Amino acid sequence: MVEVIVIKIGSSSLASEEGGLNRDRIGYFAEELSALIKEGRKVLLVTSGAVAAGFKRIGYASRPRLLHEKQAAAAVGQALLMQAYQEAFAGYGIGVAQILLTRADFSNRSRIRNAQLTIEELLRQNVLPIINENDTVAVDELKFGDNDTLSALVANLVKAQRLLILTDIEGLYTADPRKDPSAVRIGRVTQISEDIMAIAGGAGSTVGTGGMRSKIEAARIAMRGGVSAFIGQATEPGDIVSGVLGRGRGTYFETSEHSLSTKKQWLGFHSSPQGRITVDDGAEAALQAGGKSLLPAGIRTIEGEFHPGDVVEVVNGRGETVGRGVVNYAAWQIKAVAGLGTEEVRKRVEVARIEVIHRDEWVTLKN
Numbered sequence: 504m505v506e507v508i509v510i511k512i513g514s515s516s517l518a519s520e521e522g523g524l525n526r527d528r529i530g531y532f533a534e535e536l537s538a539l540i541k542e543g544r545k546v547l548l549v550t551s552g553a554v555a556a557g558f559k560r561i562g563y564a565s566r567p568r569l570l571h572e573k574q575a576a577a578a579v580g581q582a583l584l585m586q587a588y589q590e591a592f593a594g595y596g597i598g599v600a601q602i603l604l605t606r607a608d609f610s611n612r613s614r615i616r617n618a619q620l621t622i623e624e625l626l627r628q629n630v631l632p633i634i635n636e637n638d639t640v641a642v643d644e645l646k647f648g649d650n651d652t653l654s655a656l657v658a659n660l661v662k663a664q665r666l667l668i669l670t671d672i673e674g675l676y677t678a679d680p681r682k683d684p685s686a687v688r689i690g691r692v693t694q695i696s697e698d699i700m701a702i703a704g705g706a707g708s709t710v711g712t713g714g715m716r717s718k719i720e721a722a723r724i725a726m727r728g729g730v731s732a733f734i735g736q737a738t739e740p741g742d743i744v745s746g747v748l749g750r751g752r753g754t755y756f757e758t759s760e761h762s763l764s765t766k767k768q769w770l771g772f773h774s775s776p777q778g779r780i781t782v783d784d785g786a787e788a789a790l791q792a793g794g795k796s797l798l799p800a801g802i803r804t805i806e807g808e809f810h811p812g813d814v815v816e817v818v819n820g821r822g823e824t825v826g827r828g829v830v831n832y833a834a835w836q837i838k839a840v841a842g843l844g845t846e847e848v849r850k851r852v853e854v855a856r857i858e859v860i861h862r863d864e865w866v867t868l869k870n
């Protein structure tokens with residue numbers, strides 16, 4: 504089977520603090536990625552750096568903060584970024600293609616399917632897809648902002664074997680090393696617990712945006728979709744190949760999950776829940792272990808006005824998200840039968856299916 508690898512390069516790895524692209528770094532990444540491609544892997548590049556590349560050229564003194572200024576800087580910088588990649592990869596005989604995506608594209612099944620087909624065709628033709636957020640049209644509240652989440656969604660979409668998130672630090676540390684010199688690196692993570700989330704802080708440089716927190720969230724999305732992730736640094740020849748082979752300078756996030764179908768990816772990461780169902784411990788365990796549907800007996804409370812066919816979020820008694828599913832009941836019907844056994848439910852409401860959420864219409868999001 505051909506190995507599919509998604510590599511995300513952050514602004515901090517491509518640009519200097521004063522803005523502008525670092526051509527040496529682009530040259531380095533081109534050399535490293537070419538080596539991966541020449542060894543027979545399918546590679547996709549998710550790159551940030553448009554704003555960082557463009558703001559100086561446009562005449563701003565520092566990285567802009569206002570949305571319209573960032574968008575203008577990205578519009579200038581994206582062209583510079585692609586030009587730099589095109590030139591660098593041409594030296595290795597590799598053609599490149601630009602793909603710009605927004606969060607809204609992922610929520611729209613036909614648009615994302617088109618993107619998927621385009622990517623597959625580019626890979627068949629041995630062209631390197633270079634992906635960034637479409638900053639010009641992304642509205643503020645829906646923006647990925649950083650590209651960490653985008654890279655995880657892309658990795659799930661193409662069912663990659665590994666996602667490498669490259670940044671200016673050698674992975675996840677017990678605290679932000681820029682603030683706490685005694686912090687030590689964590690080599691391997693198999694579960695993203697609340698403790699792991701708590702130690703990951705914001706961006707360390709003025710060009711980066713997401714910081715470690717958004718990278719960990721991205722690793723969580725990737726792992727849930729069956730993609731192992733790596734967060735780390737690549738500066739020396741061979742570093743990226745080492746990262747792919749499990750010997751990189753960073754943190755590995757290993758998963759034993761199988762890849763999610765496109766339908767379940769949509770359900771888990773792109774649907775908009777219309778309500779919330781709180782379940783008891785027994786129902787939580789049944790849903791989380793997989794293979795079980797949600798029955799009225801395990802439901803404690805509900806919030807929101809939803810209808811059969813809507814997506815709802817399911818939480819446990821501590822308010823933690825367990826997952827999402829498509830409901831077969833209207834909110835008022837669940838209210839009438841929450842906590843009751845199947846026989847009693849049948850007497851009180853008329854529903855097409857007795858399961859409130861069928862296991863085929865469910866995705867677990869909790870570790």
Ligand SMILES: Nc1ncnc2c1ncn2[C@@H]1O[C@H](COP(=O)(O)OP(=O)(O)O)[C@@H](O)[C@H]1O
Binds near residue numbers: 515675678680
């Ligand atoms: N626990 C942590 N371990 C490692 N880095 C951390 C941690 N918490 C916060 N950081 C910061 O996250 C930064 C990387 O994120 P960011 O600046 O957004 O990079 P990029 O532009 O590559 O996305 C690091 O430089 C570091 O200062």
Ligand SMILES: N[C@@H](CCC(=O)OP(=O)(O)O)C(=O)O
Binds near residue numbers: 553554
């Ligand atoms: N789409 C934006 C990404 C912004 C950004 O800084 O992201 P990152 O460096 O991944 O935290 C750009 O290309 O500038």
